[in-house]
Amino acid sequence: MLHAVIMAGGSGTRFWPESRADWPKQLLPLSGTRSLIQDTVDRLATLVPPERVLIVTAARLVDAVRQQLPELPPQSVLGEPCKRDTAPCIGLAAFQILRRDPDATLAVMPADHAILPAQALRDAIGCAAELVEKEPGRIVTFGIRPTYAAESFGYIERGKPLGSSRLSGGESCDVYEVARFREKPPAAVAREYLAAGNFYWNSGIFVWKARTILAALEKHQPELFARLRTIASAEGTSEFQATFEREFAAIRGISIDYAVMEHARDVAVIEAPFTWDDVGSWQAMARLRGVDTEGNTIAAERHVVVNTTGTIIRSTDEHLIATVGLTDMIVVHTPDATLVANRHDEEAIRRVVKLLEERGWKEYL
Amino acid sequence: MLHAVIMAGGSGTRFWPESRADWPKQLLPLSGTRSLIQDTVDRLATLVPPERVLIVTAARLVDAVRQQLPELPPQSVLGEPCKRDTAPCIGLAAFQILRRDPDATLAVMPADHAILPAQALRDAIGCAAELVEKEPGRIVTFGIRPTYAAESFGYIERGKPLGSSRLSGGESCDVYEVARFREKPPAAVAREYLAAGNFYWNSGIFVWKARTILAALEKHQPELFARLRTIASAEGTSEFQATFEREFAAIRGISIDYAVMEHARDVAVIEAPFTWDDVGSWQAMARLRGVDTEGNTIAAERHVVVNTTGTIIRSTDEHLIATVGLTDMIVVHTPDATLVANRHDEEAIRRVVKLLEERGWKEYL
Numbered sequence: 001m002l003h004a005v006i007m008a009g010g011s012g013t014r015f016w017p018e019s020r021a022d023w024p025k026q027l028l029p030l031s032g033t034r035s036l037i038q039d040t041v042d043r044l045a046t047l048v049p050p051e052r053v054l055i056v057t058a059a060r061l062v063d064a065v066r067q068q069l070p071e072l073p074p075q076s077v078l079g080e081p082c083k084r085d086t087a088p089c090i091g092l093a094a095f096q097i098l099r100r101d102p103d104a105t106l107a108v109m110p111a112d113h114a115i116l117p118a119q120a121l122r123d124a125i126g127c128a129a130e131l132v133e134k135e136p137g138r139i140v141t142f143g144i145r146p147t148y149a150a151e152s153f154g155y156i157e158r159g160k161p162l163g164s165s166r167l168s169g170g171e172s173c174d175v176y177e178v179a180r181f182r183e184k185p186p187a188a189v190a191r192e193y194l195a196a197g198n199f200y201w202n203s204g205i206f207v208w209k210a211r212t213i214l215a216a217l218e219k220h221q222p223e224l225f226a227r228l229r230t231i232a233s234a235e236g237t238s239e240f241q242a243t244f245e246r247e248f249a250a251i252r253g254i255s256i257d258y259a260v261m262e263h264a265r266d267v268a269v270i271e272a273p274f275t276w277d278d279v280g281s282w283q284a285m286a287r288l289r290g291v292d293t294e295g296n297t298i299a300a301e302r303h304v305v306v307n308t309t310g311t312i313i314r315s316t317d318e319h320l321i322a323t324v325g326l327t328d329m330i331v332v333h334t335p336d337a338t339l340v341a342n343r344h345d346e347e348a349i350r351r352v353v354k355l356l357e358e359r360g361w362k363e364y365l
Numbered sequence: 366m367l368h369a370v371i372m373a374g375g376s377g378t379r380f381w382p383e384s385r386a387d388w389p390k391q392l393l394p395l396s397g398t399r400s401l402i403q404d405t406v407d408r409l410a411t412l413v414p415p416e417r418v419l420i421v422t423a424a425r426l427v428d429a430v431r432q433q434l435p436e437l438p439p440q441s442v443l444g445e446p447c448k449r450d451t452a453p454c455i456g457l458a459a460f461q462i463l464r465r466d467p468d469a470t471l472a473v474m475p476a477d478h479a480i481l482p483a484q485a486l487r488d489a490i491g492c493a494a495e496l497v498e499k500e501p502g503r504i505v506t507f508g509i510r511p512t513y514a515a516e517s518f519g520y521i522e523r524g525k526p527l528g529s530s531r532l533s534g535g536e537s538c539d540v541y542e543v544a545r546f547r548e549k550p551p552a553a554v555a556r557e558y559l560a561a562g563n564f565y566w567n568s569g570i571f572v573w574k575a576r577t578i579l580a581a582l583e584k585h586q587p588e589l590f591a592r593l594r595t596i597a598s599a600e601g602t603s604e605f606q607a608t609f610e611r612e613f614a615a616i617r618g619i620s621i622d623y624a625v626m627e628h629a630r631d632v633a634v635i636e637a638p639f640t641w642d643d644v645g646s647w648q649a650m651a652r653l654r655g656v657d658t659e660g661n662t663i664a665a666e667r668h669v670v671v672n673t674t675g676t677i678i679r680s681t682d683e684h685l686i687a688t689v690g691l692t693d694m695i696v697v698h699t700p701d702a703t704l705v706a707n708r709h710d711e712e713a714i715r716r717v718v719k720l721l722e723e724r725g726w727k728e729y730l
Contacts, residue, residue: 017685017687302726304717304720304721304724306716306717306720307710307713318701319702319703320701320702320703320726320729321702321703321705322382322702322703322704322705322706322717323704323705323706324704324705324707324710324711324714324717325706325707325709325710326705326706326707329705331703331705333703336683336684337685337686337687338684338685338686338687338696338698338703339687339688339689340686340687340688340691340694340696340705341687341688341689341691342672342689342690342691344690345689345690346689348671348672348690351671351689352669352671352687352689355671356669359669361667361685364685
């Protein structure tokens with residue numbers, strides 16, 4: 001059966017001050033009224049019922065995630081004792097699900113991306129799930145056709161076509177061999193990839209049999225696999241929590257791309273028939289919510305906007321935001337901190353968080 | 366004896382959101398830790414004792430002013446029932462003081478200007494007071510040597526010299542006849558005034574005998590004078606408050622410049638031996654508090670400033686302000702409203718207040 005594994009361990013600082021260590025991006029309603037993780041679960045609803053959804057998040061976020069997703073059984077939200085990147089997270093989920101469903105197929109995806117339309121995602125996952133039913137050793141990824149020479153994404157170079165089918169919405173589901181995974185490239189290389197036409201952005205969405213990904217982890221990351229197996233063996237015993245914490249902490253953090261994808265054979269890529277946004281920074285709010293006739297995106301209850309263009313205005317409460325003569329800015333108000341940033345200097349927002357850490361102003365992190 | 370009349374009725378909106386209808390500019394600590402009205406009283410302290418200071422403010426501000434100035438007797442803070450510009454305010458104060466001191470000399474000044482050094486102001490007022498002792502019919506004004514072709518100030522054209530004396534700090538006190546008062550000029554005219562060299566900005570600071578200014582009001586504004594006399598006659602009776610409210614409201618608002626100065630003879634101007642700032646907008650905060658090596662003026666307890674230059678940052682509480690990539694901006698945080706404005710578009714801040722009025726968002730005014 002098809003299960004969803006939603007990776008919700010992110011602790012991004014790029015949505016500071018709205019995102020905080022104990023309230024990261026995936027819990028924020030950046031695209032509207034539902035949070036990104038709620039959107040992610042909603043999107044899958046007619047394909048994967050709540051009892052077959054497994055969310056892996058940080059232990060400190062478990063309660064918040066459960067509160068945002070009351071439709072999920074509590075055991076569907078699993079807390080990692082520490083952050084160890086995506087490979088341990090995925091392996092942990094695969095072990096969990098395999099106990100209940102030895103033939104489980106997993107659709108693995110991040111909790112904090114925006115995807116539209118939901119039906120196209122569901123159809124594309126269905127298409128991938130069919131493929132792994134036919135060829136259970138397959139690892140299926142989803143590639144996003146690049147729209148600019150992004151340096152911040154990994155790329156997938158596609159190989160020969162494996163087939164094509166028509167989805168319910170009329171989109172086609174084109175499947176290719178993966179020729180190679182490519183790390184985040186420098187600008188010049190990104191431009192080459194874009195020009196070449198046979199490169200995709202790596203969406204971080206995968207479909208595979210639980211036993212396939214575990215076999216791949218066993219083969220390529222034997223130590224990681226051994227520790228996950230030790231954790232899985234302790235399940236249901238009084239030793240479980242201690243074993244989990246000890247063994248998980250002992251794992252070297254590694255992404256699934258480095259751990260498996262770059263070594264694996266039998267990897268296919270489906271060209272995503274949906275639009276995809278990694279919601280990587282405040283800029284995304286303008287893409288997700290759209291802009292008004294002045295080019296502003298305003299997500300604030302109370303605002304007065306004068307001579308202002310190209311600006312993102314966000315207030316999380318009733319606090320009034322007034323702007324005068326702004327061009328291409330970001331203004332974010334929260335109850336204890338306000339950010340005013342030049343939209344074109346957004347990477348420097350990370351420096352703010354770093355400075356807060358250096359000063360020990362933990363209450364704002 | 367010398368009395369001080371401090372006009373504190375201003376309800377300026379240019380320091381919004383820190384200034385509000387019930388907490389205007391004169392009550393704000395814009396130059397440091399003391400409010401402008403506290404600075405104004407402090408500045409006069411060794412020249413005029415508290416019992417000879419009279420503050421005229423709006424009735425709704427009386428309590429706040431008394432709280433800020435506990436050293437003044439309560440009766441030294443007088444509340445106008447409505448706003449009627451400077452001439453009625455000055456006449457009212459003159460009538461009040463004349464009852465106690467028929468030969469009173471008044472130093473009249475706004476509560477919301479910044480003047481340095483205090484000793485030079487005291488000496489210059491002393492110099493003016495001497496002049497009106499010798500020539501009791503004199504009206505003495507203080508002129509500020511203009512530093513640019515300001516369109517927002519009235520000007521005083523000086524006539525022939527009347528004398529010069531040396532003040533305690535070594536500055537000279539140069540007294541001239543006033544040739545003419547000039548209204549706020551358009552840009553081209555302001556440039557001519559600046560080039561001519563014999564024009565001053567009208568500081569709004571005056572020295573005169575109480576009986577002299579009342580005689581001038583009686584002559585040039587007989588109706589206004591009559592109503593003030595009616596109010597003064599009711600003093601101490603059970604009818605006073607009703608009379609005050611009725612008669613004061615019936616007065617047509619008019620500035621002392623239009624009401625008296627433009628008609629009066631015997632007006633002298635002293636070239637101010639002090640620096641003067643009308644604290645007319647947020648820009649003033651940079652002049653009053655100075656700037657750091659990046660050209661920023663930061664009056665906020667908690668702030669993180671990255672790639673930011675020429676910016677004024679103000680927070681009235683512990684709320685954190687973080688700025689990234691700003692140039693020449695104004696960021697003002699208060700508990701219920703935040704303003705982010707381009708420093709060069711500051712006049713538009715008034716439009717914010719206007720929009721708030723139009724929307725009926727009274728809580729922010």
